[in-house]
């Protein structure tokens with residue numbers, strides 16, 4: 553297969569990327585480049601960068617992975633790049649000899665500024681000679697005169713013009729329907745980047761993708777069915793990705809995809825350069841909520857220690873910085889704390905609200921408790937809720953401060969706590985509204 557124009561393999565995480573999807577893609581693309589320098593590997597992403605990823609990459613001076621919008625085949629995946637080009641002043645004789653010597657069919661002709669002007673191809677010469685025969689002028693002198701003229705006078709200009717990022721399926725129809733059945737690919741400045749011939753179209757190139765941190769079509773880049781998934785590295789349940797050939801498919805029940813990527817570095821005996829260790833550790837710590845989430849394994853703990861060592865970082869401090877970077881973007885006003893992530897639930901005839909605010913230090917919030925309760929009380933009155941509850945979740949201390957207004961009985965019963973006059977109580981171990989709070993209040 554023609555390898556001249558193989559675009560790099562895309563390494564990409566899921567849609568609405570989290571830090572693990574970003575960092576695992578960056579570190580795995582890096583490992584693949586080291587293991588296989590012949591093939592290009594490029595980390596990309598499917599959406600906005602999470603704040604903590606921005607923090608990690610900025611701190612290490614690593615460029616943000618670019619966004620990939622789709623992996624449908626494009627004109628650039630099929631075209632023959634860097635076509636042979638000659639200026640308009642070239643003589644027909646020179647052009648003809650070049651075609652013959654290089655055994656090609658088409659020459660791109662450009663003007664004095666290097667902009668595409670038209671093409672000369674083997675059919676141009678065929679038509680010329682046939683015309684001479686028709687006119688009974690096929691003598692050596694006429695032929696020599698014709699060949700001494702510049703190509704500018706004989707250009708074919710009714711050639712399909714494409715852009716490199718055009719979808720190949722759409723371009724294919726246009727090219728096959730055209731007279732010359734080939735196309736030139738121009739850049740923004742009208743310079744020729746490549747040509748697309750019928751042979752190029754017959755090759756049907758597919759883009760190559762490595763999926764990290766997901767293996768389901770619904771979470772993958774658009775056009776994935778039209779691309780070749782060449783590898784999967786993931787720690788989620790097995791989904792529906794299908795391939796035509798066997799591929800390396802690494803799926804392990806670890807706390808993060810970064811843990812698997814780190815394991816791959818070790819398996820291949822590739823030393824952790826400090827920036828890659830820092831990137832992998834960042835993903836491991838955010839995905840496992842500082843090694844505290846129930847998905848965390850013994851192996852994650854071991855890898856975190858190893859990566860921290862290689863990166864010269866302290867696990868707890870670094871993890872705290874990552875979450876501070878994530879939470880720094882939250883609205884810290886009383887309105888923001890109470891309303892930014894509020895959910896209303898109904899049970900029978902009554903309704904209640906549960907808000908959550910995550911932090912690495914609940915101290916600041918506790919100082920605003922009076923104001924927070926006033927707002928919660930107003931919400932209860934205005935909305936007619938049974939109660940309004942705010943969870944100030946402190947991920948470092950692994951628990952939530954419950955602040956309530958309205959009738960606290962349901963909450964007190966469900967969690968076996970007593971709010972007291974302040975309407976506020978610390979509940980250790982409660983981190984998830986969805987998994988630990990809502991089900992108990994609705995029960």
Ligand SMILES: [Mn+2]
Pocket residue numbers: 572573765787807808809839
């Ligand atoms: Mn993950």
